[in-house]
Amino acid sequence: MATSPSSSGQEARERVARRLRDLRADAGLTGTELAVRCGWTHPKTSRIENGRTPPTPDDIRRWCQACDAEGQAPDIIAESRDAESAYVEWRRKVRAGLKRLQDSYLQLYRSTELFRIYSPTLVPGLLQTEGYARAVLSATADFLELPDDAEAAAAARVQRSQIIHEPGRRFVMVIEESVLYHRLGDTDAMAAQLGYLLTAGALPLVSLGIIPHSSPRGLWPQELFHVYDDQLVSVELMAARVRITQPSEVVLYLKAFEQLRAMAVYGADARALVLRAIEALH
Template identity: 40%
Template sequence: MSTDFQAGRVSLGARLRELRTEAGLNGKDMAARLGWQRSKVSRLEHGKQTATVADLEAWAREADASEEAKDLTARLRGLESQQRSWRRQLVAGHRGVQERYVVEYRSTSRLRGYEATVVPGLFQTPDYARHLLLHNAELMQTPRDTEEAVRARMQRQAVLYESGRTFEVMVWEGALHALVCPREVMAAQLDRLIGMVGMDRVSLGVIPLGVPLKLSPKHGFWIFDESRVIVETVNTELHLEAAEDVALYGRVWDRLSEAAVQGTHVHRLIARARAALALS
């Protein structure tokens, strides 16, 4: 559990304790009103258990402070949406982040991912990954452990060949044309993508340029089972665990997937991007 998450949970517990004492109740009285074990009241107040929305609403009601329920719920949402600064995560370089993702993938049965601007890390060639990591290290002004990070990113691709998992990945066609590396590196990357089409346990879809959409292409995101979503921005990595947030990104996924093509259509779009490299 992250230090930020635990600190937030302790802060929420302290606020619950304030509401209880302001109502003139001791822990035993509060437990009796709520119909809970006394230990649950203690765990919540000391930040040793994460409250649910129902817990917080009941607490506010029994503490005669129903008007506080909205604030308590907002605090809980703050725990469930965790911002992890890239600067802080990359203080020792990129390798650790790549290795953490291996753990994330191996604890997931169904992974759905969407990228709008780059080829997903799970499908990257070493050379393509190297250029992205170098660009990012320069931008973030973090240590350049590039070769170690590239090796770690390639090692995490082993999950594609392990049983018990499915990978459903979509990319915006523009990502196939974005020259974030030399042309020969991009050509090899596109060849690698062609080899991913039709793989067992992997579904690769591409959203063509010019296709009618029910919403704009948005930013990239990854849905791990039905439990959490990870969203990367320029400066942070968001971990969303609230049920409504996961459901929202699920709906975004569904709308984007309606516009995506598969199979031979993907081959054609990749071939078009490959041909454009030769012409430009």
């Protein structure tokens, strides 16, 4: 079961506090000495170290400078921001409807040049046909007990996906072969979706890799995640979406993506897997 957003956020704040406390200890400074170097009172140092007061980016920069560890400031600032806003409940996010959720991604998509997407379970949203998207979103609404606006949401998702035809961006996607066999919607909808993968995989801006069942695994299947440029990772869980911006964690996901991408097949080999899945529908 996913950790609740409130406890997850508190745990993240406490991790930031521990990192700062360890920096001070490693520098051989007392709380009072650090406070003097930072230009604030000792009680503020104590509140930050005990996780009672979240530090501002300026607080973190001063802290790291006082400990001769300026190089760690960007990573700790990103971790602190994640602690406050990374864990987003799906129920709260989709309360206004699944169509509104689709529209909320537009600004992020417009500002991203390189999309990296790994999916072990579903066709990535950017490659979904309207029928397939409708089945996915309708099932989501039913599971989360939300008003079912899957028809409008699916149309919005397909409209948003037109970005894959616009120059200036690249889309690198990797899916597991099992994605091709998870039946979502009726046979016609699934056939249309698989047929579209044959077309989309040939688009000049899209690289679509499929990891075969038989591929030797250097890394086991992971959770569904998107990497937007090298700045943001969005991980989709059952109860929430986690946004990761801490540089060291983004690097970890980039490493995982490259390992998964290396296991995939492309071009004619990928098309053969899709055609086999289409044949299995009948």
